[in-house]
Amino acid sequence: MSKHKELVIGMFGFGVVGEGLYRVLQQTPSLKASIKKVCIKHPGKKRNAPAELFTTDKDELLNDKEINVIVEVIDDSKAAFEIVKTALKNKKEAVSSSKKMIAENLPELLELQLKTGRSFLYESSACASIPVIRNLEEYYDNDLLHSIRAIVNGSTNFILTKIFEENLSFKEALLLAQQLGFAESDPTLDVEGFDAVNKWTLLLNHAYGIVTSPDKILFNGIQTINKSDAVVARARGQQIKLVAQAKKLIGGGVGAFVLPQFVTNDSPLAFVKNEYNGCVIESGFADQQFFYGKGAGSFPTASAVLSDISALRYGYKYEYKKLYHHEPHKLNDDIYLKVFVSFNDLADIPKDDFEWIEQWHAQEDRKYLSGVIHLEKLKKSNWWKENGTSLILEPDPIIENIEERKLKKKSLELAGLV
Amino acid sequence: MSKHKELVIGMFGFGVVGEGLYRVLQQTPSLKASIKKVCIKHPGKKRNAPAELFTTDKDELLNDKEINVIVEVIDDSKAAFEIVKTALKNKKEAVSSSKKMIAENLPELLELQLKTGRSFLYESSACASIPVIRNLEEYYDNDLLHSIRAIVNGSTNFILTKIFEENLSFKEALLLAQQLGFAESDPTLDVEGFDAVNKWTLLLNHAYGIVTSPDKILFNGIQTINKSDAVVARARGQQIKLVAQAKKLIGGGVGAFVLPQFVTNDSPLAFVKNEYNGCVIESGFADQQFFYGKGAGSFPTASAVLSDISALRYGYKYEYKKLYHHEPHKLNDDIYLKVFVSFNDLADIPKDDFEWIEQWHAQEDRKYLSGVIHLEKLKKSNWWKENGTSLILEPDPIIENIEERKLKKKSLELAGLV
Numbered sequence: 001m002s003k004h005k006e007l008v009i010g011m012f013g014f015g016v017v018g019e020g021l022y023r024v025l026q027q028t029p030s031l032k033a034s035i036k037k038v039c040i041k042h043p044g045k046k047r048n049a050p051a052e053l054f055t056t057d058k059d060e061l062l063n064d065k066e067i068n069v070i071v072e073v074i075d076d077s078k079a080a081f082e083i084v085k086t087a088l089k090n091k092k093e094a095v096s097s098s099k100k101m102i103a104e105n106l107p108e109l110l111e112l113q114l115k116t117g118r119s120f121l122y123e124s125s126a127c128a129s130i131p132v133i134r135n136l137e138e139y140y141d142n143d144l145l146h147s148i149r150a151i152v153n154g155s156t157n158f159i160l161t162k163i164f165e166e167n168l169s170f171k172e173a174l175l176l177a178q179q180l181g182f183a184e185s186d187p188t189l190d191v192e193g194f195d196a197v198n199k200w201t202l203l204l205n206h207a208y209g210i211v212t213s214p215d216k217i218l219f220n221g222i223q224t225i226n227k228s229d230a231v232v233a234r235a236r237g238q239q240i241k242l243v244a245q246a247k248k249l250i251g252g253g254v255g256a257f258v259l260p261q262f263v264t265n266d267s268p269l270a271f272v273k274n275e276y277n278g279c280v281i282e283s284g285f286a287d288q289q290f291f292y293g294k295g296a297g298s299f300p301t302a303s304a305v306l307s308d309i310s311a312l313r314y315g316y317k318y319e320y321k322k323l324y325h326h327e328p329h330k331l332n333d334d335i336y337l338k339v340f341v342s343f344n345d346l347a348d349i350p351k352d353d354f355e356w357i358e359q360w361h362a363q364e365d366r367k368y369l370s371g372v373i374h375l376e377k378l379k380k381s382n383w384w385k386e387n388g389t390s391l392i393l394e395p396d397p398i399i400e401n402i403e404e405r406k407l408k409k410k411s412l413e414l415a416g417l418v
Numbered sequence: 419m420s421k422h423k424e425l426v427i428g429m430f431g432f433g434v435v436g437e438g439l440y441r442v443l444q445q446t447p448s449l450k451a452s453i454k455k456v457c458i459k460h461p462g463k464k465r466n467a468p469a470e471l472f473t474t475d476k477d478e479l480l481n482d483k484e485i486n487v488i489v490e491v492i493d494d495s496k497a498a499f500e501i502v503k504t505a506l507k508n509k510k511e512a513v514s515s516s517k518k519m520i521a522e523n524l525p526e527l528l529e530l531q532l533k534t535g536r537s538f539l540y541e542s543s544a545c546a547s548i549p550v551i552r553n554l555e556e557y558y559d560n561d562l563l564h565s566i567r568a569i570v571n572g573s574t575n576f577i578l579t580k581i582f583e584e585n586l587s588f589k590e591a592l593l594l595a596q597q598l599g600f601a602e603s604d605p606t607l608d609v610e611g612f613d614a615v616n617k618w619t620l621l622l623n624h625a626y627g628i629v630t631s632p633d634k635i636l637f638n639g640i641q642t643i644n645k646s647d648a649v650v651a652r653a654r655g656q657q658i659k660l661v662a663q664a665k666k667l668i669g670g671g672v673g674a675f676v677l678p679q680f681v682t683n684d685s686p687l688a689f690v691k692n693e694y695n696g697c698v699i700e701s702g703f704a705d706q707q708f709f710y711g712k713g714a715g716s717f718p719t720a721s722a723v724l725s726d727i728s729a730l731r732y733g734y735k736y737e738y739k740k741l742y743h744h745e746p747h748k749l750n751d752d753i754y755l756k757v758f759v760s761f762n763d764l765a766d767i768p769k770d771d772f773e774w775i776e777q778w779h780a781q782e783d784r785k786y787l788s789g790v791i792h793l794e795k796l797k798k799s800n801w802w803k804e805n806g807t808s809l810i811l812e813p814d815p816i817i818e819n820i821e822e823r824k825l826k827k828k829s830l831e832l833a834g835l836v
């Protein structure tokens with residue numbers, strides 16, 4: 001069989017992921033990958049590894065000719081970008097787990113890979129242990145990939161599960177998540193959807209060849225979801241999940257967003273509980289597929305980093321097939337969404353923004369409505385994240401044939417049937 | 419980016435899969451793969467393609483220097499083996515969906531790939547649309563792969579679902595499966611587990627580097643399962659599935675079998691309903707992962723064949739990493755299994771074969787017991803498939819520390835606690 005490259009690794013970061021990786025590489029000599037040097041920030045900290053392994057000078061790694069792979073598992077996206085850039089320019093392969101860094105610098109990172117011809121892998125940066133990037137890259141021809149829906153953030157899914165199954169309030173559930181280590185002490189990045197939209201930016205590229213940035217995608221987190229929303233969901237036989245979604249549109253382009261969404265109990269996404277992640281792919285031939293696994297945590301992350309390192313031995317690189325070898329898709333924001341909105345005060349709802357409102361429940365303690373609104377109208381406003389207002393997408397939320405729907409509605413109204 | 423090979427395909431078979439593939443390839447010119455010639459058995463049949471595409475002479479494909487890929491989607495495993503062998507020897511790449519052929523000729527096919535250096539891909543032969551072969555091949559270092567459990571046969575899963583959810587008898591459910599096209603008119607291959615064990619033979623290779631054959635693996639189908647077994651499962655909050663399982667043993671080697679098994683309702687395998695397939699992988703770092711999708715049918719199969727063709731453009735070949743680059747594992751049959759057995763007549767049960775029997779329910783209409791038995795004892799006997807006797811594994815059925823368990827049991831008995 002073919003010969004494999006001996007990998008000499010320079011690693012940035014020795015936190016839980018970094019140390020886990022170090023241990024595993026020691027225990028699997030068959031991988032033929034060894035860590036030569038680790039660059040750390042705080043030399044004073046006690047580490048479970050020989051002192052001579054460590055340095056605080058990044059150039060000791062980046063300029064070492066013997067080191068052919070740079071792995072970065074640090075928590076600073078600016079520094080991570082510099083490290084990866086320099087590594088590629090210095091003709092080293094690079095492995096990263098920094099979703100934020102990659103999402104925010106995608107065009108430059110793509111160009112650097114083209115220019116240097118080096119491999120840059122980041123399987124751990126989306127859904128951690130689930131090999132979703134590699135599968136999107138290798139499978140599902142652009143033309144055949146109808147849609148992809150995913151739960152890509154474990155913290156928010158843990159919180160939603162607890163609200164649902166143990167009837168906790170959002171605050172109680174968040175506290176529990178923090179106590180159990182499933183949410184950061186500053187949970188904003190997770191809870192308000194930033195982490196999810198970063199991951200979605202990457203995945204849109206591998207799914208559809210879309211080159212975009214997190215600020216161009218409509219998103220929210222779960223900070224507005226409350227117990228009364230869960231009551232509605234339960235009554236409908238549904239659950240609420242933070243769903244990242246993308247769908248190829250009949251009219252061209254791809255509709256994409258990251259928003260809380262009702263999912264029916266028989267949907268694979270309803271199966272995804274607690275800190276797990278899941279991804280449902282619908283394609284022309286394969287029909288519905290579902291990938292499920294741990295999306296965060298030191299071990300699942302280390303597992304994905306390890307798989308990247310292992311792939312480098314075989315000279316693997318992302319081909320960005322959907323971008324370079326197919327007709328890449330573009331985001332299309334010209335879509336209408338079926339939404340559920342719960343609120344305290346009717347005055348907070350800009351009724352004119354809606355195409356139509358199907359249901360009003362204004363008598364309940366917690367008022368709510370169902371209606372249809374253009375995606376751009378949500379993008380340009382904030383009312384739906386403010387004043388205790390909570391917006392949740394309906395299952396299968398995208399309406400493509402709006403004119404037809406309007407006509408049908410109108411004729412039903414004229415006939416006195418609604 | 420790198421240049422890709424232009425693929426000129428010779429295809430054997432033009433049934434539902436073959437014709438589906440032909441249509442898709444016509445519609446996706448970006449794939450740069452075209453079918454030059456199709457070899458068929460019955461030239462008289464009307465086909466939805468130009469007559470000049472077809473031939474009945476296999477050499478027209480196998481000896482055509484311009485054809486660089488042979489795809490076979492026929493239903494005759496002997497002929498399929500000859501086709502694949504000749505293709506590889508004639509320096510063509512080969513794609514096949516014949517699980518039976520591959521399972522029965524694995525050693526020779528491995529050797530042929532080594533000798534010819536050609537790529538032989540068969541993602542469609544196990545779990546069809548779920549990319550399980552490629553994922554096992556690329557991920558989960560041998561040392562880290564604790565276990566793999568899967569539902570690999572859609573027909574039997576459909577039947578079990580109907581027995582369970584609609585309270586049908588085995589015969590009624592089988593008839594329904596046949597009417598809906600989820601089971602063959604001769605269902606023996608599916609129902610009695612032959613199809614599943616063929617797939618398991620392949621997957622054991624990509625998971626653990628095990629080279630074996632279907633006749634060396636303990637297996638059964640679901641032909642013995644009846645409604646009263648379903649009643650027991652429901653009362654326990656469990657379901658019955660035909661589970662293919664493999665587990666790395668503490669004592670060395672891998673325990674593997676394909677048998678009906680109780681699965682708890684919170685197990686991912688319980689989520690797999692009707693004709694779907696699913697695969698649960700447990701590994702050291704990634705923890706539990708779950709892949710789910712359609713495991714049979716013309717479109718899902720064509721989808722997997724298509725992914726193989728697409729991979730050939732990039733020169734992909736299975737590296738058989740677990741076999742060639744790691745220490746390959748061996749099957750180890752020296753394990754004890756926790757089993758449930760339902761039966762009509764106590765005289766049919768060889769009580770002495772059991773290590774111990776934990777529960778007897780001899781008063782019910784349908785009698786049953788729970789006990790522990792050595793795998794070899796099942797392999798060497800047939801009582802558990804005969805006389806209306808039905809054997810179902812308990813969840814987590816492998817007992818590795820049998821001496822310890824025996825000792826504990828003994829001391830509990832001596833203390834009068836059992």
